[in-house]
Amino acid sequence: MKTIAIDAMGGEKAPEAVIKAVLRVKKELPHTQFVLFGDQTKIKSLLGNDISQIEIVNTTEVIKDDDEPVKAIRQKKDSSLVVAAQFVKQGKADALFSMGNTGAILASGIFIIGRIKGVxxxxxxxxxxxxxxxxxxxxxxxxxxxxxxxxxxxxxxxxxxxxxxxxxxxxxxxxxxxxxxxxxxxxxxxxxxxxxxxxxxxxxxxxxxxxxxxxxxxxxxxxxxxxxxxxxxxxxxxxxxxxxxxxxxxxxxxxxxxxxxxxxxxxxxxxxxxxxxxxxxxxxxxLGVNAPVVKTHGRSGERAVYFTLKQVDKILQEKIIDEFKAEFANKE
Amino acid sequence: MKTIAIDAMGGEKAPEAVIKAVLRVKKELPHTQFVLFGDQTKIKSLLGNDISQIEIVNTTEVIKDDDEPVKAIRQKKDSSLVVAAQFVKQGKADALFSMGNTGAILASGIFIIGRIKGVxxxxxxxxxxxxxxxxxxxxxxxxxxxxxxxxxxxxxxxxxxxxxxxxxxxxxxxxxxxxxxxxxxxxxxxxxxxxxxxxxxxxxxxxxxxxxxxxxxxxxxxxxxxxxxxxxxxxxxxxxxxxxxxxxxxxxxxxxxxxxxxxxxxxxxxxxxxxxxxxxxxxxxxLGVNAPVVKTHGRSGERAVYFTLKQVDKILQEKIIDEFKAEFANKE
Missing domain, CATH: 3.40.718.10 (Isopropylmalate Dehydrogenase)
Structure with a gap:
């Protein structure tokens, strides 16, 4: 069973587009778990009763597009993105998805989830x-x-x-x-x-x-x-x-x-x-960090998120991170 | 009276497109002289009797698109491009036009016509x-x-x-x-x-x-x-x-x-x-060499050459090279 950590608050059409995409994709991916990070009340109201395969982690902050990325991930400790990245780092999820601030997503991947040794x-x-x-x-x-x-x-x-x-x-x-x-x-x-x-x-x-x-x-x-x-x-x-x-x-x-x-x-x-x-x-x-970190354009809607979550699932199925770890371990 | 040195042999549609463009543009630019470099016989047959404002300099070589640029301008001394560039260097023409090998045109400009001091x-x-x-x-x-x-x-x-x-x-x-x-x-x-x-x-x-x-x-x-x-x-x-x-x-x-x-x-x-x-x-x-050196795409036809020759004429009218020489002279 694989788990995808999802920043539900990043992007122009969040959280609606994210929730809709998760509700659609989970039927096609019955063996995958989705953890949504963000405003619990909003997320719950959008989800309705269809909560199988889904977990919610409440967060109180959101990293904005104009926030300075590295500063933002240091200061906004309870942001949906940072808490989701920490979840992956702690092994509670296998991949991170967000459509928020690109610089902050990269920084979360590199500094929180961490670089693969040898890359x-x-x-x-x-x-x-x-x-x-x-x-x-x-x-x-x-x-x-x-x-x-x-x-x-x-x-x-x-x-x-x-x-x-x-x-x-x-x-x-x-x-x-x-x-x-x-x-x-x-x-x-x-x-x-x-x-x-x-x-x-x-x-x-x-x-x-x-x-x-x-x-x-x-x-x-x-x-x-x-x-x-x-x-x-x-x-x-x-x-x-x-x-x-x-x-x-x-x-x-x-x-x-x-x-x-x-x-x-x-x-x-x-x-x-x-x-x-x-x-x-x-x-x-x-590519090159300890888990798949995948982003879509901040303007993306439900459809792009749906395809992206399928892609994340495929990356996890193919265990490419394990392959990279093995491949690059020989270099250091 | 300004003179434009024209490589009549470079480009996929040369010399036809070049000759046609010159014949068209010279009527609009009665105070401009055009010197055509290339196969004299071909050029003459394309020109017909309409030879006012036009001079021909016969050359026997052509730099091809796949020639190595710097080597080509050193070895093909009697190519249409090199002889045209030498003409400009010697002050017999004020600008160079070609639609031949881009690297060779740049090399002709930089090594034959020469860089403006201070640029x-x-x-x-x-x-x-x-x-x-x-x-x-x-x-x-x-x-x-x-x-x-x-x-x-x-x-x-x-x-x-x-x-x-x-x-x-x-x-x-x-x-x-x-x-x-x-x-x-x-x-x-x-x-x-x-x-x-x-x-x-x-x-x-x-x-x-x-x-x-x-x-x-x-x-x-x-x-x-x-x-x-x-x-x-x-x-x-x-x-x-x-x-x-x-x-x-x-x-x-x-x-x-x-x-x-x-x-x-x-x-x-x-x-x-x-x-x-x-x-x-x-x-x-x-920009930055001692005369305007202007090129168009190797696939260009008569129309592009026509507009480009008008542009070269405008550059000469505005004396921008003199201005650059004065501006950058103070730097060295």
Whole structure:
């Protein structure tokens, strides 16, 4: 029996979206237990009588999006996030989920739940869509680290590759390095050395991937320094958001004839948007800490949380943390 | 009278696209001279009799896209690009245009035409579209430098801000720093120090800009380290390309009804695509060398070259290189 600790208070649509998602997912995961951290009265009223597989731990504080992360987890000792992380640390739960303050979630993972021995630095890894398949790809690190060393990228690629194989079912995942050109001598020192480390590893390294190729599906895993990964992840979100916004605008503001045409293509557009609907790809995982720590976007609704909780359950089933502990123990 | 040296052989659609663009633009720029470098026979046959304002310099070699840039400009002494760059260096032309091998264009600018004294490093700067206006924004550096120091970013921001004001007519351009968060202490050492340098400068610095905000039009100039800038620029291209590809696919493969709707919204879609049609924003400028060195994408056609030659002419009219020489001379 596995237990997921859930910060019920983080995120714009909390706690409603979280509770609804738990009520939906628990029917599909009858062997999983859910512990909800937050305002007990609110949570109880939303749950109603359907309380099988669910436990509530009352907390009195909430970490806000504009709280300074490290300070917040030190000072807000009775926040839903910190108490949930402590629960995992104490072995009372096996994984942590939150859609609150990203920095605070990372800090809870790194400082409370703790780094796996031998992993240089934990890295944050989302699953993102690709052009011509439903497989998507994993990119790591997307911002847990402002400064990255070549060895970090190797560790991230190892963990993400194992994750892609076990959790996403990709056979022998192709690993690429985000770099500023295709040739093997491209990039600054960090990326040149990371290239060599990846080449010398047992990973299925396919070489450099440039920024325009990310969504092409050339690689199943893309290793990147955390600064560039952060900029690029946000840029995918921003660029696709702007295009969809402009598309909607031009369909609505070009007269009745175009509006009618827009109605006729509605079905096709929904298909397009669902391709870039990141909900179904679940949340971003902090890899390299002693338990799965998984977050979704602060704006996420019930559907994204539902998919993410299924993902967390799969990570636990595949026991990937045990594998990482064994793999990296040899390094120290 | 200003003279533009034009590499007529670089790019997928050369020399046809180049010649057509010159023939079109010269009527609008009667005081500008165009020197075409390349295969004389081919160029002459494409030009026909319309040779006013035009000079041809015959060259026998072409630098290919897969040539190693620095090696190519050393070895292919009689290539259209190298001879054109030498022409500029010798003062026989005032600016260089090419749509060939990007690395070779940068190397020609830096090693043949030469860096302006006092500029730490030249930076490559495109003009990109924004969401709700036709102004666009400048991003610098997008890949002339794999490794960047804080002082480089300050120089780039200064030059790009001056460019935005004089060439694009933006009053007191807002300058942002691409960083991994909004707060002033974000980023690695390079970005933290660059933030301080920008804050202490006379520029209209508005703070950090995150990857998702690039196309929002919050800033007129965005300074970035060359590695991240390269990844993000290519990613904007890749992400918008994938979305437009998926949109077209879903309009064509969802039955007759949707196809009919697609016909009805064609006008609106053209408006959308023209928003992201980078042609009209001209080429990317290598700022910090002794003459304007301007490139467009290797896939560019006549239209992009036409807009870019107008842009080069405007840069020459505004004498921005003289201004940079005066500004940075005080530094050394």
């Amino acid at each position: 240089a630095r934990p890295g944050l890894m989302p699953t993102l869509p690709v052009k011509n398949s439903d497989d998507g790809f994993n990119m790591i690190d997307v911002g847990a680290n402002a400064k990255s060393k070549p060895e970090y990228l190797l560790d991230w690629a190892k963990m993400a590759s194992y994750y892609a194989e076990k959790v996403r079912g990709i056979n022998n995942p192709r690993v690429g390095l985000l770099n500023n050109g295709a040739e093997n001598d491209k990039g600054d020192d960090v990326h040149q050395k990371a290239y060599q480390l990846l080449l010398d590893s047992k990973l299925n390294f396919i070489g450099n991937i440039e920024g325009n190729e990310l969504l092409d599906g050339k690689a199943d895993v893309i290793a990147t320094d955390g600064f560039t990964g952060n900029a690029v992840l946000k840029n995918i979100e921003g660029t696709s958001g702007v295009l969809i916004h402009l598309l909607k605008n031009s369909l609505l503001n070009n007269g009745l004839f175009v509006k009618l045409g827009a109605l006729m293509i509605k079905k096709a557009l929904k298909g397009l948007v669902s391709k870039f609907d990141v909900d179904k790809y679940g949340g971003a995982v902090l | 730490a490093r030249p930076g490559l700067m495109p003009t990109l579209p924004v969401k709700n206006s036709d102004d666009g924004f400048n991003m610098i550096d997008v890949g002339a430098n794999a490794k960047s120091k804080p002082e480089y970013l300050l120089d780039w921001a200064k030059m790009a801000s001056y460019y935005a004001e004089k060439v694009r007519g933006i009053n007191n351009p807002r300058v942002g720093l691409l960083n991994n968060g909004a707060e002033n202490d974000k980023g690695d050492d390079v970005h933290q120090k660059a933030y301080q340098l920008l804050l202490d400068s006379k520029l209209n610095f508005i703070g950090n800009i995150e990857g998702n905000e690039l196309l929002d039009g919050k800033a007129d100039v965005i300074a970035t380290d060359g590695f991240t800038g390269n990844a993000v620029l290519k990613n904007i291209e890749g992400t918008s390309g994938v979305l437009i590809h998926l949109l077209k696919n879903s309009l064509l493969n969802n039955g007759l009804f949707v196809k009919l709707g697609a016909l009805m919204i064609k006008k609106a879609l053209k408006g959308l695509v023209s928003k992201f049609d980078v042609d009209k924003y001209g080429g990317a400028v290598l």
